[in-house]
Amino acid sequence: MAEMAIKKRRPKNLDLPTIRLPLPGILSILHRVSGAAMFLLLPFLLWLFQNNLASPETFAGVKAVVGHPLAKIVLLGLIWFYMHHFCAGIRYLLLDLHKGIELEAARLSSKIVFAVSIALTLIIGARVLW
Amino acid sequence: MVNRILVGAHYGLKDWIIQRATAIVMAVYTLIFLVVVGAVAPDSFETWRGIFANGFMKFATFLFFVSVFYHAWIGVRDIWMDYVKPDGLRLLMMIATATVLIGYAGWAMQILWRM
Numbered sequence: 661m662a663e664m665a666i667k668k669r670r671p672k673n674l675d676l677p678t679i680r681l682p683l684p685g686i687l688s689i690l691h692r693v694s695g696a697a698m699f700l701l702l703p704f705l706l707w708l709f710q711n712n713l714a715s716p717e718t719f720a721g722v723k724a725v726v727g728h729p730l731a732k733i734v735l736l737g738l739i740w741f742y743m744h745h746f747c748a749g750i751r752y753l754l755l756d757l758h759k760g761i762e763l764e765a766a767r768l769s770s771k772i773v774f775a776v777s778i779a780l781t782l783i784i785g786a787r788v789l790w
Numbered sequence: 791m792v793n794r795i796l797v798g799a800h801y802g803l804k805d806w807i808i809q810r811a812t813a814i815v816m817a818v819y820t821l822i823f824l825v826v827v828g829a830v831a832p833d834s835f836e837t838w839r840g841i842f843a844n845g846f847m848k849f850a851t852f853l854f855f856v857s858v859f860y861h862a863w864i865g866v867r868d869i870w871m872d873y874v875k876p877d878g879l880r881l882l883m884m885i886a887t888a889t890v891l892i893g894y895a896g897w898a899m900q901i902l903w904r905m
Binding site for chain 1: 810813814817820834835838839842858862865866869890894897898901905
């Protein structure tokens with residue numbers, strides 16, 4: 661009975677095409693998407709790490725793979741996922757400490773996360789991949 | 791009949807703390823890694839190997855990997871709990887996730903200590 665009462669009071673809006681997420685919401689779902697994508701790419705990354713360190717021949721193989729345009733796009737996406745997850749994660753740690761929990765501050769910090777993570781991605785991508 | 795809406799105290803608190811502790815380990819390692827790679831500027835097999843042959847980097851990299859795999863376990867498990875409703879399928883996804891992550895941990899250790 662108590663459960664029913666609580667369920668009834670919850671507003672529900674699951675009409676997906678009409679839902680427009682605010683920036684902190686987009687940051688949040690990208691935090692999850694980037695985490696899931698990095699989990700799926702773990703075997704590829706471990707393979708790169710292994711071959712980068714195993715022998716001069718496997719190292720040359722890694723260089724060839726990483727030099728491929730398709731691999732560069734995947735790796736650039738991966739760097740962005742890592743940087744987004746990293747920056748958004750630091751924002752969540754600060755929110756845990758009750759820093760910046762007001763609406764305006766939370767909106768501003770989500771803008772900063774996007775700006776910093778995209779800037780870091782471009783800088784690291786330019787230095788490492790091109 | 792017990793019909794509680796909220797289950798007992800500290801439910802999930804341990805995982806909540808571990809998720810944050812592993813995040814901090816990974817964040818610190820990320821900074822160390824960027825500084826070391828920036829300073830060494832590895833461009834050959836020998837220079838890359840030199841970075842991870844160093845005792846401190848080996849130790850720190852191992853801690854980073856353990857943090858990644860535990861952090862990934864909690865995060866991916868949360869995704870299954872949110873979206874996979876049939877109990878059997880959810881259990882299967884969790885077991886598969888834990889299995890590959892434990893395997894990755896062994897693989898990562900082998901990469902670090904066999905080189």
